[in-house]
Amino acid sequence: MDYIQVSFSFEQIEEYQQDILIGQLAEIGFDSFVDSTKGFDAFIIAEQFNEDKLKEIVDELDFPINYEVQQIAPQNWNEEWEKNFSPLIIREDCYVRATFHEAQPQYQYEIVIDPKMAFGTGHHQTTTMMMQYVLETDVEGASVLDMGAGTAILGILAAKRGAKEIVAIDYDEVCYLSAIENAKLNQIENLISLHGSKEVIPQKTFDIILANINRNILLDQIESYTAVLKDGGLIFFSGFYETPDLDIIKSYVEQFGLVYQDHKKLGDWVATKFVKN
Secondary structure: OOEEEEEEEOOOOOHHHHHHHHHHHHHOOOOEEEEOOOEEEEEEEHHHOOHHHHHHHHHOOOOOOEEEEEEEOHHHHHHHHHHHOOOEEEOOOEEEEOOOOOOOOOOOEEEEOOOOOOOOOOOOHHHHHHHHHHHHOOOOOOEEEEEOOOOOHHHHHHHHOOOOEEEEEEOOHHHHHHHHHHHHHOOOOOEEEEEOOHHHOOOOOEEEEEEEOOHHHHHHHHHHHHHHEEEEEEEEEEEEEHHHHHHHHHHHHHHHOEEEEEEEEEOOEEEEEEEEO
């Protein structure tokens, strides 16, 4: 699968302005962002790229910015992440590494991830916060649905913490295959990877749902999530900002019986916890 790389450059920009721009790009399909010396690079599946939408966003900015579009081959992306993927520690008990890093068995939970072109190494703030929630939550014996699973890092962590079954779903075929590969790397046998979106959610109930996507997709799919969430079940969302997204989501999900519990914040990104009443 080919990707489009859009390289943004600017002379001066505030951190909140960059976060707003990244949020807008995520809403039109960009799924990965990497800092560069002049700004940052954004990546999107080639068939989803719409330059007219990109121009609309850039034209509405209140600060000057330049961008350059280029198509990249999957193997170039893989080389890039291999050069830049460093091991990561979540809290004090979870260690995330790639296959080319040395094992660190002193950690209670060691996760091996080869992301390739899939999202989810734990380095992004949203993934980090969702992993923190999984580490804080009693998932022993729970059935877990991981929506927008990417590398399936959240589902794998849930499995290592005792979840009895995990269903990982992603619309991107690369992510679907990545989840299968990473489950094998971590010797997880109770994780099922499905290719698709809300239409492939199994007609069964789950104790816990994890959804690290973006605000618009969450709003579109929340009804499907709550339909399969057990009464008293927990659902965790991330992939959006505190302002204005959090209040929008909190208000919208009330109609589906979800009650706000708390949220985490890293930078401008948030992750939030709800319980089904």
